[in-house]
Amino acid sequence: KKPAAKKPAAKKPAAKKPAAKKPAAKRPAAKKPAAKKPAVKPTAKPAAKAAAKPAAKKPAAKSGSKKLPFAKGDYVVYPTHGVGKVTGIERREVAGFNLQLFVILFDSEKMTLRVPVEKVADSGLRKISSKDKMQAVTATLKGRARSKRTMWSRRAQEYEAKINSGDPVAIAEVVRDLYRAAGQPEQSYSERQMYEAALERLVNEYALVEKLDVEAATEKIESVLAG
Structure with missing residues (x-):
């Protein structure tokens, strides 16, 4: 019967099988080096930004080479x-x-x-406009005034847009349309202000082109308006 008692001892090698699973558990650790690949991307971004800043200053350097x-x-x-x-x-x-x-x-x-x-x-x-342009201004001042029956607020916007256009002919149209000769109905306060603003803008350029002082240029324009 003593040899029969040795059979349970044969089970010990079988108990070592779970120990073989430990090396298999180390496989996820191999993924750590692969995770380092995205770390290369941030280093490229600062380099791109640094290169872009000097490039933005190039257009400013070209302005000096242009004829003013x-x-x-x-x-x-x-x-x-x-x-x-x-x-x-x-x-x-x-x-x-x-x-x-x-x-x-x-x-x-x-x-x-x-x-x-x-x-x-x-x-x-x-x-400054040429003399030919000022001749067109004079022709406009001699033209017939365009009276509009629309509300003043709308007309005021149109007149102001013409004054701020910088076009002397358009400004002359405002002066012509708002001018009131003797015997005509007087201008309202708003119309008078708009007329004076347009007249001043036109006179200043007219005086330079025709080589007159402001007072003489004003008298000449108003004499053209009076016919």
């Missing part, structure tokens, strides 16, 4: 302010850009405006 449309001492017309004089050309850094600016003085409004060279066309800034 105006010089110091030139008279110009800005649509919403009328006649002004270029008193200087300067450079200033604005929002990280080195801009070249026209410095314009408007005597009638006692103000100074700075216009970037790159924005001249968009702003409507232009040279």
